[in-house]
Amino acid sequence: MSDIKANNLPSYLDQAPEVKDRFDRLKQRPVTLEVKGLNKQFKGLAGPVTALKDINLKIHKREFVCVIGPSGCGKSTLIRILAGLEQPSSGQVLLNGEEVTKPGPERGMVFQGYTLFPWLTVKKNIMFGLIESGYDKGTAESEAREWISLIGLEKFENSYPHQLSGGMKQRVAIARALANRPKVLLMDEPFGALDAQTRAKMQAYLLEIWKNIDITVFFITHDLEEAVYLADRILVLKANPGEVQEIVEVPVPQPRSPDQFLSPEFLATKQHIEELIHPPHEDDDGDHLNLVRMVHVDDDVGSVF
Amino acid sequence: MQLIAVNRKLEPGRRRVVALMSFILPLLIWSAVSYLPFMWHPQMKITDPGSVSYFREDMLVDRDVFDREYQKAQEAETALPDGDRANPVYLPAPHEVATAFVTAFTTEPQRRSESWLHESLWSSIQVIFWGFVLSSIIGIPLGILAGTYDFFSRLFEPFIEFFRYLPAPAFGALAVAILGIYQAPKIAIIFIGTFFQQVLVVANTTRKLDPSLLEAAQTLGAGNKSMLFRVVVPGILPDLYRDIRILLGWAWTYLIVAELIGTSSGITWFITQQARYKNFDNVFAAIIMIGILGLTIDLLLAWIGRRLFPWQREEK
Numbered sequence: 001m002s003d004i005k006a007n008n009l010p011s012y013l014d015q016a017p018e019v020k021d022r023f024d025r026l027k028q029r030p031v032t033l034e035v036k037g038l039n040k041q042f043k044g045l046a047g048p049v050t051a052l053k054d055i056n057l058k059i060h061k062r063e064f065v066c067v068i069g070p071s072g073c074g075k076s077t078l079i080r081i082l083a084g085l086e087q088p089s090s091g092q093v094l095l096n097g098e099e100v101t102k103p104g105p106e107r108g109m110v111f112q113g114y115t116l117f118p119w120l121t122v123k124k125n126i127m128f129g130l131i132e133s134g135y136d137k138g139t140a141e142s143e144a145r146e147w148i149s150l151i152g153l154e155k156f157e158n159s160y161p162h163q164l165s166g167g168m169k170q171r172v173a174i175a176r177a178l179a180n181r182p183k184v185l186l187m188d189e190p191f192g193a194l195d196a197q198t199r200a201k202m203q204a205y206l207l208e209i210w211k212n213i214d215i216t217v218f219f220i221t222h223d224l225e226e227a228v229y230l231a232d233r234i235l236v237l238k239a240n241p242g243e244v245q246e247i248v249e250v251p252v253p254q255p256r257s258p259d260q261f262l263s264p265e266f267l268a269t270k271q272h273i274e275e276l277i278h279p280p281h282e283d284d285d286g287d288h289l290n291l292v293r294m295v296h297v298d299d300d301v302g303s304v305f
Numbered sequence: 306m307q308l309i310a311v312n313r314k315l316e317p318g319r320r321r322v323v324a325l326m327s328f329i330l331p332l333l334i335w336s337a338v339s340y341l342p343f344m345w346h347p348q349m350k351i352t353d354p355g356s357v358s359y360f361r362e363d364m365l366v367d368r369d370v371f372d373r374e375y376q377k378a379q380e381a382e383t384a385l386p387d388g389d390r391a392n393p394v395y396l397p398a399p400h401e402v403a404t405a406f407v408t409a410f411t412t413e414p415q416r417r418s419e420s421w422l423h424e425s426l427w428s429s430i431q432v433i434f435w436g437f438v439l440s441s442i443i444g445i446p447l448g449i450l451a452g453t454y455d456f457f458s459r460l461f462e463p464f465i466e467f468f469r470y471l472p473a474p475a476f477g478a479l480a481v482a483i484l485g486i487y488q489a490p491k492i493a494i495i496f497i498g499t500f501f502q503q504v505l506v507v508a509n510t511t512r513k514l515d516p517s518l519l520e521a522a523q524t525l526g527a528g529n530k531s532m533l534f535r536v537v538v539p540g541i542l543p544d545l546y547r548d549i550r551i552l553l554g555w556a557w558t559y560l561i562v563a564e565l566i567g568t569s570s571g572i573t574w575f576i577t578q579q580a581r582y583k584n585f586d587n588v589f590a591a592i593i594m595i596g597i598l599g600l601t602i603d604l605l606l607a608w609i610g611r612r613l614f615p616w617q618r619e620e621k
Binding site: 083084085102103104105107108109111113115116117118119120128129132133160161162176177180186 | 515517518520521522523524525526527528531535536539540542614615616617
């Protein structure tokens with residue numbers, strides 16, 4: 001962090017004209033997903049716990065929104081409510097103006113744990129949703145084949161999930177969700193379990209897919225760089241209770257590429273969010289190791305330095 | 306290479322040898338007790354009764370009885386009895402049991418109404434089969450329902466939980482009164498012994514299905530019926546299959562009790578009959594046959610299972 005702080009970065013609020021122009025146009029697009037006055041309480045051991053408090057949010061068509069926040073900020077609860085897997089205590093979620101009450105194929109979801117059906121081959125996993133929506137087997141199969149070639153797994157169409165690597169599994173999971181032609185793709189830390197290289201590849205894949213398909217993406221992550229790299233806007237949540245802290249418009253021009261990781265806008269945005277999530281002065285919350293020196297006095301190596 | 310190490314598999318060659326040892330060791334102990342005269346052998350087999358009035362050739366007497374009579378004969382200076390050390394009649398030697406494996410099948414039944422060994426075995430297999438199949442036809446669907454829906458879990462499980470503590474043989478007299486004395490009450494005992502455990506075991510297995518698979522299916526648009534038949538059932542199939550293998554083993558343990566109900570039949574009839582004739586080599590052969598039959602069926606099912614569920618990660 002220190003290397004960023006020392007220099008004089010522009011403010012993350014400064015937007016180049018083409019970026020500003022893009023955001024203006026983006027905001028003209030119809031609202032795909034709207035969250036209105038959303039609250040969620042859980043019954044905890046010591047009385048009710050507020051997981052989410054008064055969340056308001058409008059996501060426009062084909063926008064890419066990332067959600068970031070400290071652990072316990074309720075970001076997983078939020079995406080589960082959007083998916084319809086959990087019910088809000090109060091407030092509404094609207095998809096194209098219609099209230100969301102239960103899970104449905106128009107909101108595809110990709111989980112961190114892949115959740116591919118282990119008893120189905122890659123092809124049949126992708127066919128699952130298509131058959132649920134009433135496609136006959138032949139059509140579903142040819143649709144699935146197209147998705148398989150899109151994610152480049154033609155050689156694996158008859159493989160079972162346990163034969164695939166983590167990155168391949170997640171590609172299948174994305175294809176399976178997209179095959180249903182959802183309006184929104186909900187992604188709950190989808191690349192969290194992948195190693196750094198695979199993760200970078202998957203991010204590039206996802207941006208490529210997003211560019212070419214009419215899809216709005218709602219993406220949860222705990223990785224700052226991932227959020228800045230992928231998102232149009234970043235929803236920053238704070239914990240206890242989970243509230244919107246800020247919605248950051250990312251000033252990094254589209255289309256994105258890994259070269260932008262060191263651009264001033266990128267670093268400025270990253271630094272700003274870093275400060276939002278880890279406030280510089282509230283760092284000392286007593287959560288540090290209480291270690292005394294435990295090396296023998298006449299040890300050969302007195303100090304590791 | 307250490308033989309005994311935590312969390313480390315033996316090399317394949319050694320594993321096979323050690324697995325073989327698990328059969329050879331008991332056999333060695335049995336052989337030692339049978340063939341080494343100084344190991345146990347608490348009785349004497351008379352070869353020459355001498356002057357002892359009640360000794361007969363080939364008669365088995367306890368060693369202290371023999372010693373006493375021998376001493377008496379010595380003191381009276383009459384003909385001395387002679388004999389070899391022997392094991393009691395209920396512990397035949399391995400080779401005798403091995404022979405009995407063949408002769409049990411080739412020996413004609415003593416009376417015309419009695420059945421051959423293979424007929425007895427076949428009768429036992431049928432009892433197990435029908436008891437287990439009937440139980441599975443009802444028990445597996447109920448178990449899956451109870452594991453999937455809380456409603457059915459609350460509705461079925463408390464009563465079944467109570468009922469499974471009632472020992473199946475306790476229903477023997479009732480089963481005979483209702484179903485007669487032939488095969489039906491025996492099948493009923495296997496059913497009672499299996500069914501209640503089966504519902505609970507299957508329900509538990511169903512509950513262990515990864516709930517995120519159900520959530521994934523929901524977000525893909527699966528309705529209630531699809532969730533049950535396209536996610537729950539295929540999702541638990543390998544575990545269900547394993548449960549059934551284990552439960553089938555339990556069903557065999559109820560077999561002997563079940564066959565004593567009404568008219569004794571099947572392998573149990575053979576065993577009790579042979580014990581009555583003191584053909585303990587046949588008794589041992591029959592008991593070992595049950596073990597071999599059970600193990601063979603289980604290995605066969607395991608082999609089929611590996612082919613039925615190719616998506617299961619190979620266990621190494």
